[in-house]
Amino acid sequence: xxxxxxxxxxxxxxxxxxxxxxxxxxxxxxxxxxxxxxxxxxxxxxxxxxxxxxxxxxxxxxxxxxxxxxxxxxxxxxxxxxxxxxxxxxxxxxxxxxxxxxxxxxxxxxxxxxxxxxxxxxxxxxxxxxxxxxxxxxxxxxxxxxxxxxxxxxxxxxxxxxxxxxxxxxxxxxxxxxxxxxxxxxxxxxxxxxxxxxxxxxxxxxxxxxxxxxxxxxxxxxxxxxxxxxxxxxxxxxxxxxxxxxxxxxxxxx
Numbered sequence: 695x696x697x698x699x700x701x702x703x704x705x706x707x708x709x710x711x712x713x714x715x716x717x718x719x720x721x722x723x724x725x726x727x728x729x730x731x732x733x734x735x736x737x738x739x740x741x742x743x744x745x746x747x748x749x750x751x752x753x754x755x756x757x758x759x760x761x762x763x764x765x766x767x768x769x770x771x772x773x774x775x776x777x778x779x780x781x782x783x784x785x786x787x788x789x790x791x792x793x794x795x796x797x798x799x800x801x802x803x804x805x806x807x808x809x810x811x812x813x814x815x816x817x818x819x820x821x822x823x824x825x826x827x828x829x830x831x832x833x834x835x836x837x838x839x840x841x842x843x844x845x846x847x848x849x850x851x852x853x854x855x856x857x858x859x860x861x862x863x864x865x866x867x868x869x870x871x872x873x874x875x876x877x878x879x880x881x882x883x884x885x886x887x888x889x890x891x892x893x894x895x896x897x898x899x900x901x902x903x904x905x906x907x908x909x910x911x912x913x914x915x916x917x918x919x920x921x922x923x924x925x926x927x928x929x930x931x932x933x934x935x936x937x938x939x940x941x942x943x944x945x946x947x948x
Contacts, residue, residue, distance in 0.1 A: 698724065698726075699724060699725070700865065700895045701746060702721070702762070703720065703721050703745070703761065703762045704720055704760055704763075705718045705719075705760040706719040706721075706745060706759075706760035706761070706762060707719075707758070707759045708741055708750060708756065709757045711755045715738050715919050716745070717918075719738075721924060724912060726893075726894070727895065727911040728887055728897075728910045728911050729895075729896070729897045729912045730899075730900055730906035730909070730913045730914070731897065731914050732906050732914070732916070733915055733922075737916040737918060738918070739899045740869055740870075740899050743867050745758065746764075746769075746865070747779055747783035747784075747785055748769060748770075748779050764783070781863065782863050783864070785866075785867045785869070786851070786855055786869070787854070788869055788871065788873055788874060790850035790853070790854050792843055792845070792850050792853050792857075794843060795842065796838060796839045797825075797837065797838045797841070797845070798821055798838040800842040800857050801821040801860045802821055802860070804861050805817065805820055805860050805861055808861060810860075821860070822835075824857070825853075827856065827859050827890070827893075828852045828853070828855040828856035829852055829885075829889075833849060834853075847875055847879060848875050848879025848880075849879075852886065855883075855886065855890075859890075863894065864894065864895065865895045865896075865897065866896050867898075868887070868896065868899070869899045870899055870901065871883060872905065873900075873901065880905075884909050891911075903931075906931075911926065911927060912927060913925070913927040913930040915930065915934075915936075915938075915939045922938050923935060923936045930943075931943060
């Protein structure tokens with residue numbers, strides 16, 4: 695198992711106005727693994743996730759203290775460009791959100807904007823490769839000019855994953871990526887996540903504990919803004935060290 699640390703947070707705190715949502719989180723996330731964040735609603739897991747690509751910067755009244763290092767560089771250092779951070783850290787949201795453009799342009803738009811590829815053959819290859827990596831190519835290769843919004847929910851979510859892959863990030867964040875999907879689409883995306891960790895580091899927020907148990911290498915349990923426990927997924931589910939983790943996993947609260 696690869697144990698190289700990709701992301702490291704130290705004493706990470708966050709306030710929404712006067713409300714403290716994260717209470718000093720220390721967490722090491724391992725490269726090319728799937729890390730799941732579990733915990734009840736409002737426990738800080740999505741807030742922490744959004745600290746990793748500085749999405750919380752976009753919210754009025756947010757104050758952040760502590761450090762988040764990616765490959766040894768603090769992404770909250772004053773000289774760091776948050777837009778560049780978001781290019782390296784891709785994000786897939788709960789609701790599929792394709793652009794109101796063709797399937798092709800959904801993938802090609804950002805790589806062309808960021809000068810990753812030139813229009814033409816180079817871009818065609820990137821679109822094809824991104825769709826293949828997202829397990830969608832065979833289903834859409836004959837309708838690339840059709841709108842992305844015409845796809846089914848599960849296909850739209852894979853299109854969003856392909857769009858994320860296309861800008862060649864190091865890390866892919868997924869915030870409840872299957873909660874709006876049917877069981878078959880969910881299984882397709884879970885299988886895809888396992889394939890994607892060969893190339894990317896994945897972090898997934900999930901309410902679905904079975905999903906965490908199925909796909910994650912490591913699991914972090916959050917509660918009321920604290921990180922209660924973090925370890926290998928099997929250990930967290932089979933032999934948790936903290937009583938609160940045990941209570942959550944066995945359904946005593948949540």
